[in-house]
Amino acid sequence: MRSLDRPSGGRLGEFEVLYRAEVATVTAFFARRTRDPQAVADLTADTFVEAMRSFVSYGPAAGSERPWLLTIARRVYAKHCERAARRHDAARRDLARQMLDEDETEQLTDRIDAERPGRELLESLAGLSELDREAVEFVDLAGLTPKEAAAALGVSPGALRVRLFRARAKLRKEGGKDV
Amino acid sequence: MSSFEDRLWSELVREHGERLALAGARRSPRPRRSWRAPLAAGGVVLTAAIVAGALLLTASTSPPAYAVVVNPDGSVTLTIDELIGVSAANARLAKLGVRARVAVIEAGCTARGVHAGFPPLLPFGMQREPVTGAVHAQERERVLRTLRDERQMVRPVKVRPGFGGIGMVIRPAAIPPGDTLLLTARRLSSGRHAGARGHAVGLTMGLYRGPAPACVPLR
Numbered sequence A: 001m002r003s004l005d006r007p008s009g010g011r012l013g014e015f016e017v018l019y020r021a022e023v024a025t026v027t028a029f030f031a032r033r034t035r036d037p038q039a040v041a042d043l044t045a046d047t048f049v050e051a052m053r054s055f056v057s058y059g060p061a062a063g064s065e066r067p068w069l070l071t072i073a074r075r076v077y078a079k080h081c082e083r084a085a086r087r088h089d090a091a092r093r094d095l096a097r098q099m100l101d102e103d104e105t106e107q108l109t110d111r112i113d114a115e116r117p118g119r120e121l122l123e124s125l126a127g128l129s130e131l132d133r134e135a136v137e138f139v140d141l142a143g144l145t146p147k148e149a150a151a152a153l154g155v156s157p158g159a160l161r162v163r164l165f166r167a168r169a170k171l172r173k174e175g176g177k178d179v
Numbered sequence B: 001m002s003s004f005e006d007r008l009w010s011e012l013v014r015e016h017g018e019r020l021a022l023a024g025a026r027r028s029p030r031p032r033r034s035w036r037a038p039l040a041a042g043g044v045v046l047t048a049a050i051v052a053g054a055l056l057l058t059a060s061t062s063p064p065a066y067a068v069v070v071n072p073d074g075s076v077t078l079t080i081d082e083l084i085g086v087s088a089a090n091a092r093l094a095k096l097g098v099r100a101r102v103a104v105i106e107a108g109c110t111a112r113g114v115h116a117g118f119p120p121l122l123p124f125g126m127q128r129e130p131v132t133g134a135v136h137a138q139e140r141e142r143v144l145r146t147l148r149d150e151r152q153m154v155r156p157v158k159v160r161p162g163f164g165g166i167g168m169v170i171r172p173a174a175i176p177p178g179d180t181l182l183l184t185a186r187r188l189s190s191g192r193h194a195g196a197r198g199h200a201v202g203l204t205m206g207l208y209r210g211p212a213p214a215c216v217p218l219r
Helices: A012-031 A037-058 A065-085 A089-096 A102-114 A116-123 A130-141 A146-153 A157-173 B003-021 B048-053 B083-095 B133-153
Strands: B066-070 B076-080 B100-106 B154-157 B167-170 B179-188 B200-209 B215-217
Touching: A012 A037, A012 A065, A012 A102, A012 B003, A037 A065, A037 A102, A037 B003, A065 A130, A065 A146, A102 A116, A102 B003, A116 A130, A130 A146, A130 A157, A146 A157, B066 B083, B076 B083, B076 B100, B076 B179, B076 B200, B083 B100, B083 B179
Parallel strands: B100 B179, B100 B215
Antiparallel strands: B066 B076, B076 B167, B154 B167, B179 B200
């Protein structure tokens, strides 16, 4: 699809390429965290709004777009959880509820359904720290290299490998998950 | 690419794309709206025809703060153009026997209601129920049913060009017994949402068990 609003000139064209390449990854990231289609839509939108705002000044280096976006997605999700913890979530949903039509909701529900194996995989790691779970998620589900995942998670590549090893060992021990 | 992704891109370009499109050039002063704002506001403005039939309850020398119109099919069109009109709009809805209220989104609000929409979101790692295919199918059906029900209860209408008036068509008979439809109102800042008044009032919906809260906390 081309933009309906204006030509993708300037750096907008670059961002459009990034968006089309990575929107499914970002949507999947949130679909592994919530089964509410509206929340997936809102969080995906928030991520790309933030990415768009910082693209000119702090855009990613070539080849590092996905880790950059997932870093933003993590931050967006952390804020979302903080809001939920402060019990402001109901008001937030009120603000957002009218946004998805039935087709869009169905599409996102399908996406959430498709992420069920990934969600179950991460749920099976519930005993580990969030960083350990995200190490598995970013490398085994989102397709980042360990180096990219380390950058996205703000840890050293060595630390990332340790976390990845620990998480995978837990999965093997508990039988079942082949990663 | 799904229609959600296409629409999101279209919204992103419209609301935030100008800076990127003009990267390196002078930034246009054209006001932009956020992804949520157009629909958070209901995306709605009254038509001249509806305005003509509206019950205007403010001084004739100033634009109406609100309007409540009973339509021939029994639905009610509610428009809020100024937050000062919320109380009178609620009184009018109560007088008409419509189980719908308007609440203002405000900081410091401590009122609470029982939300009758989707279940609360759980932070990552706290999903307690097993995610089975059967459960998921049920949930999917429930989500779709809820959305269908909501569209029966209330839908936005857009009538005036530009960004300035908000209207919701409420069907009182579609509101579930015992529930209250709550339309939350918030004044949208003039800088980014300038209309004829220099500002606009956004209306969005929620459904509550029993009475709805008198206000909604600012997120």
